[in-house]
Amino acid sequence: MTQVTVIDYKAGNLTSVVKALRHLRAEVVVTDRPEVIEGARRVVLPGVGHFSATRRLDETGITPAVRKVIANGVPFLGICVGMQWLLTGSEEAPEQPGLGYFHGWCERFPEGTEKVPHVGWNQILVRTSSPTRLFVGVEHHEHVYYTHSYLVPTTIFRHGSDPHHPVNPMAAGTRYIKMFAAAVEHENVMGVQFHPEKSGATGLKILKNFLEFAC
Amino acid sequence: MLTKRIIACLDVTGGRVVKGVQFVDLIDAGDPAELAARHAAAGADEIVLLDITATHEGRGTLLETVKKTALRLFVPFSVGGGIRTADDASAVFDAGADKVSINSAALSQPALIDDIGRRFGAQAVIVAIDARRAEHGAEVYVQGGRKPTGRKAVEWAREAEERGAGEILLTSMDSDGTRNGFDCELTAQVSEAVQIPVIASGGAGNAKHFTEVFRAGKADAALAASIFHFGVADARALKTELAQDGIPVRLPC
Secondary structure (H helix, E strand, O other): OEEEEEOOOOOOOHHHHHHHHHHHEEEEEOOOOOOHHHOOOEEEOOOOHHHHHHHHHOOOOOOOOOOOHOOOOEEEEEEEEEHHHHOEEEEOOOOOOOOOEEEEEEEEEEOOOOOOOEEEEEEEEOOOOOOOOOOOOOOOOOOOEEEEEEOOOOEEEOOOOOOOOEEOOEEEEEEEEEEEEEEEOOOOEEOOOOHHHOOOHHHHHHHHHHHOOOO | OOOEEEEEEEEEOEEEEOOOOOOOOOOOOOOOHHHHHHHHHHHOOOEEEEEEEOOOOHHHHHHHHHHHHHOOOOOOOOEEEOOOOHHHHHHHHOOOEEEEOOOHHHHHHHHHHHHHHHOHHHHHHEEEEEEEEOOOOOEEEEEOOOEEEEEHHHHHHHHHHOOOOOOEEEOOOOOOOOOOOOOHHHHHHHHHOOOOEEEEEOOOHHHHHHHHHOOOOOOOOOOOOOHHHHHOOOOEEEHHHHHHHHOOOOOOO
């Protein structure tokens, strides 16, 4: 049985994420303790609400524990604010740094004729330039469920081994007002802006891919 | 493209669905968990469970129902009826709901919207508004449309948004039960007054009515309840008709 550690940092409701992972027959451990996270085989960081809630990750010593497991190659999935936290930071709470695994800032959807927040089912466009592991078996234009006002821009990057060629980790995009990163994937680090636990069969497929992800 | 949502609504009392949709081969047509799962499988984008009696004694039964229903659902799931405090909401979330819908309690103590929004995020709070047309703009009613509150629907929707509601569920008491179509004018007024999504409810009799409320009514989502009794088989059939009208919907589903 696949073991997954879900980080509880008191930001929203974990019930749905845990339920979906258990439905996929994962053995789920919910914790807020850094030493448990350091020993995890697989880590999910959920999160809804305000970016400033991630301050608790710093205060409780979870941030260094996450850095450690990521460096050890443990598969990591951030959901919604959990994905946004992988960046340098967010305009929603500029004083609160993110993990900085990816370079770039979360920004608010531009004001205009469309409503903000972006709520509902929208289509994903899966990266075709190189294969992704998160979207194996997921078709172009499948729908996933979103609810957010801040987005991860398509221009984020990570420095790889070659400093002259930064890597863009975007694994899928979605268009609402503008194109934004629906998902990121770089080595063992993944994130989705949508809610796979609320995205029907498509979402379960993506979570299953994460559970089967071997590094 | 962001799609228009079709939300299936189950009215529940004492743990049983009343005036539920009839799927021919259901083993137990009154079982909320089974019906919700069937609606999701039949293409509903979201499920709402409304506790229509909402008695204090019935809370335990409701939470048990929510738990059983949530276990098999992997689409957004909202619960309404009888939520009067942030702790009531918390219990419903723990049972597996993603959103709560609050109505009269929000009117009598508007700070409840702020409380639930702060603790669980705006996306988890739906403010339900029952409105009836009046000379100077639609008025908000409580107690199933019997008691006027003196508040204007548009202003109340704006206040709910400011306080941290994530969505508005707008029911036209004039249209409800008529099967003559949604109140598109009222829906558009509210939808244009707020940035958060507006879910239209009341009056649907056929698929064209949904097209109208998504176009003229500027609704972001619509509640489907009794429509499935009258000629439209399920959400997939409804959405197929909407797609033919050029409305963006989640298909295949």
